[in-house]
Amino acid sequence: MDISNRILGVLFYSTEPITRDTLASMLAVEREVLDKGIEELQSDFASRGIRTLTEGDTVALVTAPELAETIDTIRKDALSRDIGKAGAETLAIVVYHGRVSRARIDAIRGVQSSAIVRSLLVRGLIERIAGEGRSPEYAASPQLLAHLGVTNRGELADFHEVMSALTSFTEDLEKKQS
Numbered sequence: 001m002d003i004s005n006r007i008l009g010v011l012f013y014s015t016e017p018i019t020r021d022t023l024a025s026m027l028a029v030e031r032e033v034l035d036k037g038i039e040e041l042q043s044d045f046a047s048r049g050i051r052t053l054t055e056g057d058t059v060a061l062v063t064a065p066e067l068a069e070t071i072d073t074i075r076k077d078a079l080s081r082d083i084g085k086a087g088a089e090t091l092a093i094v095v096y097h098g099r100v101s102r103a104r105i106d107a108i109r110g111v112q113s114s115a116i117v118r119s120l121l122v123r124g125l126i127e128r129i130a131g132e133g134r135s136p137e138y139a140a141s142p143q144l145l146a147h148l149g150v151t152n153r154g155e156l157a158d159f160h161e162v163m164s165a166l167t168s169f170t171e172d173l174e175k176k177q178s
Helices: 003-014 020-027 031-045 065-080 084-097 102-109 114-122 142-148 159-177
Strands: 050-055 058-063 126-129 137-140
Touching (some): 003 020, 003 058, 084 114, 102 114, 114 126
């Protein structure tokens, strides 16, 4: 597979901006090869509905500006719907964990959760915060906690029991992964 398609696949999966150095490392290519692949994508996407956004040293996939009105309509429609079971699961993980990476959410749920995390962010139910490494972490938004009628996670229903079960589950998960 050529470099531009490999870059596209990683950016599509990631849903988050990635630094060029990280992307080059992930794809095991030299920076010059990566830059050429990004240029090819930009050229290929010039008349399509998606673009590569390069901001500083990061690269991400975004929708074309010409689709802003259509995307806004879709977003408003999505916000009017229920978050669904997957959204509720993800929200519970974030609320009870306190701060959690998307990778940890994926591991706990056993499936990729990028779209759900994005939906919860757009709805203002969770917020992105700086993580310990390069990856961001997510936490319950103050608006969500206020809506739930709590001032901190410890006031959530069955907090200690849920945290005990969640801690046990994540420890077992880490043992299986190592």
